[in-house]
Amino acid sequence: MPTVLGMTNDKKKTGPSPGPGGPHVSSSTTMGSNERLDTISKRNHAAAREMETLLWRALCDEPESLKEYIAHDCVMINPLLAPGGSCEPLSKDTQPNVVDVLQAGANGNKFTGYRFHHDPFVVEVDLMAVALVYKLSLFWQGKRGTKEIVASASSTWRQTAGADWLLVAFHVAYADDDED
Known part of the structure; x- marks a missing residue:
């Protein structure tokens, strides 16, 4: 998916579309991948990566849509x-609260793009919960050009119950940017 800087987090290879003997396509094949998502675990892992991408896209491009991704009881530490x-x-009870901080930071056009350094590591916490850890670069346009912040x-x-994450x-x- 392209970001403001034209970068992408999409690992999809370009080339001719598969013919009749190509990869199986069904409702269990999703998220821009030709891998069969035929287990709950595979679908959860794919959904986790997709939701993380949507969260960062909203932070960079569509701050008004952030509320739809955040649980009412969300907790956060984000010095950026x-x-x-x-x-x-x-939390929802602090001043400022989680939604205020995310929307204020995003509305200030702080970040113009992002890039995951590698695919996020995903672990299932429960049948209906996942956790991710990853390293990323955040970009913003300063007076002297594009600047980068490396973060974990x-x-x-x-x-x-409605299948929303x-x-x-x-x-x-x-994070230290000399490690990659």
């Missing part, structure tokens, strides 16, 4: 977006 670079935990992130997602925990921290 929190006022004054605070590492204080945030962790998030936990819970699936609702909601963010319940989000932790972002600055």
